[in-house]
Amino acid sequence: MDIRDSVIKFKKYAHNFDFANKDIERKYFHSFRVKSFSEQIAKKLYLDNEKIKLSSFIGLFHDIGRFEQLKQFSTFNDYYSFDHGNFGAEYLKENLRFLVDTDEFDDIIIQSVKNHNKFRIASGLNDDELFYSKLVRDADKLDILFESTSIFWEGKEDIINNSSILDYSYDCIKNHSLVEYKKGMKLENLDSIIKVLAFVFDFNYTPSFQILKNNDYINKILGRYRFNDATTKKRICEIQDIINSFIDSKLEQ
Numbered sequence: 001m002d003i004r005d006s007v008i009k010f011k012k013y014a015h016n017f018d019f020a021n022k023d024i025e026r027k028y029f030h031s032f033r034v035k036s037f038s039e040q041i042a043k044k045l046y047l048d049n050e051k052i053k054l055s056s057f058i059g060l061f062h063d064i065g066r067f068e069q070l071k072q073f074s075t076f077n078d079y080y081s082f083d084h085g086n087f088g089a090e091y092l093k094e095n096l097r098f099l100v101d102t103d104e105f106d107d108i109i110i111q112s113v114k115n116h117n118k119f120r121i122a123s124g125l126n127d128d129e130l131f132y133s134k135l136v137r138d139a140d141k142l143d144i145l146f147e148s149t150s151i152f153w154e155g156k157e158d159i160i161n162n163s164s165i166l167d168y169s170y171d172c173i174k175n176h177s178l179v180e181y182k183k184g185m186k187l188e189n190l191d192s193i194i195k196v197l198a199f200v201f202d203f204n205y206t207p208s209f210q211i212l213k214n215n216d217y218i219n220k221i222l223g224r225y226r227f228n229d230a231t232t233k234k235r236i237c238e239i240q241d242i243i244n245s246f247i248d249s250k251l252e253q
């Protein structure tokens with residue numbers, strides 16, 4: 001696999017879209033950071049060179065469906081457009097031979113891209129498909145946590161400072177589970193941040209916890225805010241402790 005050639009082709013594809021649109025630009029740089037996180041995880045797992053390159057490729061192309069999604073629907077909301085993981089997988093089914101010179105990894109790439117954005121990975125995947133699906137999910141979540149340290153909620157700090165947390169979100173953190181909001185739930189502004197913090201409970205690999213801890217994303221995300229409500233303040237302290245202890249426990253194993 002020639003990853004430098006893949007990067008050139010990715011750049012060429014992405015530049016068909018409107019870079020004056022900040023959301024396109026953000027997805028472009030997100031893709032490169034997820035490539036880098038995938039590579040870091042793969043190296044820390046001592047994968048061989050070919051597998052490191054495959055991990056990088058999947059990381060770079062995981063959100064390939066985002067560009068058409070934004071162009072066609074002006075939203076990244078899958079609910080109001082299409083499932084961007086499925087769309088990306090279909091795009092790659094059609095175009096993989098142009099991007100990769102061997103068909104050896106086709107199913108792994110397609111399944112990983114398809115499953116990267118699902119609440120849970122589909123059943124029925126083989127060991128390799130499952131391995132790389134888990135890897136790109138970790139890498140993607142790491143970058144969403146990074147983006148939450150500065151890019152997301154920029155200029156909305158005051159709104160967040162005056163926000164509170166749903167009991168439901170708070171309970172999810174206490175139960176070490178992902179936060180899945182159901183239709184009709186009335187969310188507070190802070191709940192979207194809690195949902196991102198809860199990503200740590202879905203990490204698959206120890207290196208992902210190492211990268212998270214080394215970059216101190218959890219404390220950086222929460223360090224941006226000064227919550228006004230006393231209950232919220234107390235809950236956030238607890239949440240911060242629960243998550244940091246969870247990360248430490250994973251690193252001790």
Ligand SMILES: [Fe+2]
Nearest residue numbers: 062063116117
């Ligand atoms: Fe995605």
